[in-house]
Amino acid sequence: MKLGLRRRLAVLLGAALPMAAAWAQAYPTQPVRLIVPFGAGGVTDTTARVFAEGLTRELGQPVVVENRGGAGGSIAASAVAKANPDGYTLLVITNGMYAVNPLIYKTLPYDPNKDFAYIAMLANTPTVLAVSADSPHKTLPDLIKAASAQADRIAFSTAGEGSDNYQVLEVLQQATGVKMLHVPYKSGAESLTDVMSGNTDVTAISAVTATGYIQAGQIRPYAVTSSRRLANLPDIPTAKEALGQDVEGGSLSGIAAPAGTPPEVVARLNAAIGAVAGGAMAQDKIYARGSERMDGSQEAFTLRVAQEQKKWAGILGRPGK
Incomplete structure (x- = not known):
């Protein structure tokens, strides 16, 4: 009985894997929302809109920018953390949101280490x-x-x-x-x-x-x-x-998705972001104007998150969470 059950589960799993792969390959089939954590006109918004335009071409679906300012980005981060992890709600996330906010707010409506899949860095400005x-x-x-x-x-x-x-x-x-x-x-x-x-x-x-x-x-x-x-x-x-004093800092921006987003979708988005970053539009509107292009891999972004958290815990004199 138990052996038969295991066989049936194996068959179901084997059938589900190709279906998941096919679904990811088809992604996206509808517009994608890109949530920006600050109001219009700042560098985060400017960077987001350049990438949204490029991603619209790369993905073949509209990528729509939605500004949700307030609380140092916490309002936007909370909304995306609670969104369906299907690749259709993305977040422009900055170092302040995952490295500084946990140190200056007693409570946060999101956990930067548990609630997001970090897809790719966009720019350091x-x-x-x-x-x-x-x-x-x-x-x-x-x-x-x-x-x-x-x-x-x-x-x-x-x-x-x-x-x-x-x-x-x-x-x-x-x-x-x-x-x-x-x-x-x-x-x-x-x-x-x-x-x-x-x-x-x-x-x-x-x-x-x-x-x-x-x-x-x-x-x-x-x-x-x-x-x-x-x-x-x-x-x-x-x-x-x-x-005569070192005062260095700025905006390190990237794109994240809700935790649990299928790896195939994350990989698809990572490749599309890399294509936009390497294009003439991003070079002209972002990187030639004072921003630095970053390593576009998921691994580099995850490592940088940890580095920024350690850095700001030292600057603000408080241990990270």
Whole structure:
């Protein structure tokens, strides 16, 4: 009886495997949602839209960007973590969401180590520390001097705790020993607008989107948060050159799916993302403007997640979960 049952199960399993493979090969058969954790206009949104356009061609189905900002990306991450793991709901995930949020929020509606399949990294983008064009603080040392005179005298705006510009300003404060007032928004674009209007003093804007504002004279760039000067912004010094302190950081973005997504679908998406990353559109709109192309393998992404978690646990002085 037991032997017969095992045989029947083996037959059923043998039949199911080709069906699963055929289903994965047919994927996708309907539009795919790409959830972006911040509002429109920032570097994460810009990168997502370039890849969505390219993936639409590669996959043969519309890849539709959906912005769900708030709580440092936690709202978007929670929605995708709870989604059906069928490859039709994907998440643009940043290092803040899997490495910083677990350290700054007491509870999270998702577990970065259990709820996602990390498919591929998209780009690593440093930021530009910048103030309004008419700021009274002419240099980065001037700003730090003003912040040193009185805690919370200088205000900085970001896309929320856990966002790339929040990370950079957190590192800046730790490197210099100053305390500034944090003013969070739902997107990098909103935080930049606040600086340009004079409501806050400083922000960190992605190197991809900074060029136009600099050329238009709308912001005064202080420094780039990278280890070396950027090819598209060669006249802007690094933070170490400007301040004598290492202040490195930015947005490391990638695409993830809900845990349990079939491996065949993950592999299909990984190959499609790699094709887009290697194309002329991504080169022109992302990598030639200050972003760095990353190793596109699933293994590299999973390893980088662990590395970022360890790094930020050290910076924030708290053990990772």
